[in-house]
Amino acid sequence: MKIALIGNGAIAKLVTAFCAARKDRFQIVGAIGLPENDKVSVGAHPLMYDYQQLLALKPEFVVECASHSAVESYAVPTLDLGLDLLVVSIGSLADEARWTKVSAAAARSTAKLLLPPGALPGIDALSAAKLAGLTRVSLRSAKPPKAWKGTPAEDEHNLDAIATATVIYSGNAREAALMFPKNANIAATTALAGIGFEKTEIELVADPAVTQNVHRIQAEGVFGSMVTEIKANPSPDNPKTSHMAALSIMRILENRASAIVLG
Ligand SMILES: NC(=O)c1ccc[n+]([C@@H]2O[C@H](COP(=O)([O-])OP(=O)(O)OC[C@H]3O[C@@H](n4cnc5c(N)ncnc54)[C@H](O)[C@@H]3O)[C@@H](O)[C@H]2O)c1
Structure with a gap:
């Protein structure tokens, strides 16, 4: 090919x-x-x-x-x-x-x-579950505090002083993708696979206990419920890309x- x-x-x-x-x-x-x-x-x-x-x-x-x-x-x-x-x-x-x-x-x-699903786990299951109807989809993405430097998180938090897991953003996928363009890929992928940009709940977390990017998707619907999580390593040539x-x-x-x- x-x-x-x-x-x-x-x-x-x-x-x-x-x-x-x-x-x-x-x-x-x-x-x-x-x-x-x-x-x-x-x-x-x-x-x-x-x-x-x-x-x-x-x-x-x-x-x-x-x-x-x-x-x-x-x-x-x-x-x-x-x-x-x-x-x-x-x-x-x-x-x-x-x-x-x-x-x-x-x-x-x-x-x-x-x-492609990119760094997200369970996008295949989420899009299959969508066929029967989903009632709730959320994505929680935790990264080390320094990974949120240069984002709106800096306006409200002293990232260097965060000692425990702290939610730096909570809202829908549309707003999350616009406010945090570096996280737009995961927000958009979850939204497109599941219940759309307006209904997908996004939580972005600064967590000093993590060293990787930890993405967790939770979904509920006619199919039942699911929780998937990935601890993604950075790519060898670009620490911002899994x-x-x-x-x-x-x-x-x-x-x-x-x-x-x-x-
Ligand atoms: N879907 C996902 O889960 C996911 C995960 C990681 C990265 N990404 C996206 O993948 C893309 C590439 O990531 P990367 O880590 O390889 O980035 P990178 O910065 O290492 O490389 C990007 C390359 O594209 C080139 N480029 C940028 N705009 C261009 C244009 N208009 N025309 C031609 N070339 C152009 C750059 O010069 C560079 O060579 C980014 O947009 C990133 O957000 C998606």
Whole structure:
């Protein structure tokens, strides 16, 4: 399968290494990056700055692992060309206007828009449970206090002095994604898999006792109830990105190339 990447950072590097180890199945034909950030390709494939040049390499599948602005620029044109697109910057879809545009492009396209679970556990179960009806979905995300520096949490809390687990935000997924853009991916993924942005309850916690990002989803509905939790390690090249985000893309690639698909 010929794959094009949008992005040349931590996730692109891990996906590239995965594809290189499975040359019989996957070939990265090229990637686009930003001239100011990306000087050298993360793999053997060419790095470019022009999307038309990338498309000229005739990819069969496009993986966005870049940013909200990349989703804004490339999602609709890619789907309109009939190319399957995997978007990992799912937080960008918390913007209602963008979601309307991108979902309409997916609906009119012969191609699919694929949204991976990323670092969240149990998104498959949550989206299955949704089919029978959900009554409540919440996501609690705990990180070390210093991870909340540079966010609105600093206005109300002295993060350096937090000694016990402290809730720094409680509200719905729409507001959480807008106020805490670095957490928008998990808020948006939970909302899209479950009961939507307005009804999904989000709690963000600064916890000096944790060293990883700990995400817990709780859901109730006709199916029963569930609690899933992950203690996610950072990716080797970007402490802000969970390693699971890249693994979740690899799983989707693997499923597309496999005769047997689990999940
Ligand atoms: N869904 C999830 O659970 C999840 C988890 C982690 C990260 N992410 C998202 O994945 C994306 C990539 O993460 P990363 O850790 O690889 O980031 P990174 O900062 O290491 O790399 C991003 C790369 O994309 C490039 N880029 C940014 N905007 C671009 C544009 N408009 N056009 C072309 N290239 C562009 C950057 O120059 C860089 O090469 C981020 O948006 C991040 O929020 C999602």
